[in-house]
Amino acid sequence: MIYPLAFGFANSECTESWTWFLKKLRKVIQYPDRVMLVSDLHNGIFNAMEAIFLDVAHGIYAHHLVQNLKRFYKQRDGVIWLYYRATYAYRIEEFDRVMSELKETYCKVYDELLAVGVKKFSRVHSSRKRYFLMTTIIASMNSCLLAV
Incomplete structure (x- = not known):
């Protein structure tokens, strides 16, 4: 079962x-050093996170990063396969091996992933555990709200 932590209504997605x-969420999180927030790549989220949650780990939702890769690169299958292998690697050696392969075959993708930051998308480099957690996006919330 999914339990919503928080949601809000705003005029637009902006910083x-x-x-x-x-800021509202920060007031209710008692132990920010134990939290990891996972989001999409929206600049407004990044800007707000830097201002409010400096002590909280911030990760990128893997699905959103894949959607960007699919949108910008025609050789989708190879890029996606390597991205997922790097993202879900359990050992640094495995991550490094896959990233080297990505660098050799899709150098632009490799550079873009490094620009995002490996701590944000890689399980093995994450400063917090990225598993044993249920995360959702508003699309899942929509079905819950319609039932009410």
């Missing part, structure tokens, strides 16, 4: 709206 939301 100001995300700052408002994350």
Whole structure:
């Protein structure tokens, strides 16, 4: 079962709206050093996170990063396969091996992933555990709200 932690309504997805939301969320999180927030690549979220949650680990939702890769690169299958292998690697050696392969075959993708930051998308480099957690996006919440 999915339990919503928090949601809010705003005029638009912008830094100001995300700052408002994350300030409210910050008030209810008692142990921020034990939390990892996972989001999409929206600039407003990144800006607000840097201002409000400096002590909280921030990860990228793997699905959103894959959607960007699919949108910008025609050789989808190879890129996606290597991205997932790197993302879900359990050992640094495995991650490094896959990233080297990605660098050799899709150098632009490799550079973009490094620009995002390996701590944000890689399980093995994450500063917090990225598993044993249920995360959701508003699309899942929509079905819950419609039932009410």
